[in-house]
Amino acid sequence: MESYKHILLAADFSEHGVTVADRAKDLAGKYQAKLSIVHVMDNLLITDAAYGSTIPFDLDLTAELMAVAKKRLATLAEKLNIAEDCRYMETGSPKLEIIRVAEENKVDLIVVGSHGRHGFALLLGSTANGVLHHAQCDVLAVRLHDE
Numbered sequence: 001m002e003s004y005k006h007i008l009l010a011a012d013f014s015e016h017g018v019t020v021a022d023r024a025k026d027l028a029g030k031y032q033a034k035l036s037i038v039h040v041m042d043n044l045l046i047t048d049a050a051y052g053s054t055i056p057f058d059l060d061l062t063a064e065l066m067a068v069a070k071k072r073l074a075t076l077a078e079k080l081n082i083a084e085d086c087r088y089m090e091t092g093s094p095k096l097e098i099i100r101v102a103e104e105n106k107v108d109l110i111v112v113g114s115h116g117r118h119g120f121a122l123l124l125g126s127t128a129n130g131v132l133h134h135a136q137c138d139v140l141a142v143r144l145h146d147e
């Protein structure tokens with residue numbers, strides 16, 4: 001059995017994210033694998049019709065959200081010693097983007113949490129579930145427990 005060479009951590013910045021990040025880091029160390037990180041800004045949050053009347057689609061708002069997300073990604077990546085060229089900030093569907101980044105970068109293990117930020121994710125079906133069913137590589141869903 002070959003060991004993992006490239007592990008991708010899917011980070012949603014939820015309160016349990018640290019547990020998922022720690023597991024990915026630990027595995028990367030054990031397998032001496034490259035560790036990458038991806039965060040996807042879910043553009044449903046800003047374009048969904050339900051918000052049309054209260055939050056107009058606003059390029060400034062999008063840019064602002066993107067800047068905050070990039071900063072959070074950089075902070076977490078630095079904490080985990082992940083090089084800049086291994087940090088992926090994407091927009092779109094988290095499930096699809098996580099899988100795309102994994103495929104394009106020959107990732108052989110994706111690490112996700114068993115759940116994340118709830119809300120829209122719950123309505124649409126969980127990201128973890130989607131990644132698990134559609135990824136071509138192995139997926140580790142780190143079991144997270146609510147306090």
Ligand code: AMP
Pocket residue numbers: 010011012020038039040041042094098111112113114115116117118121122125126127128129
């Ligand atoms: P969910 O299925 O949305 O409850 O989230 C489960 C896990 O999927 C989280 O613990 C993260 O590892 C990953 N995930 C969810 N949303 C995102 C996102 N926007 N960007 C990156 N990873 C995500």
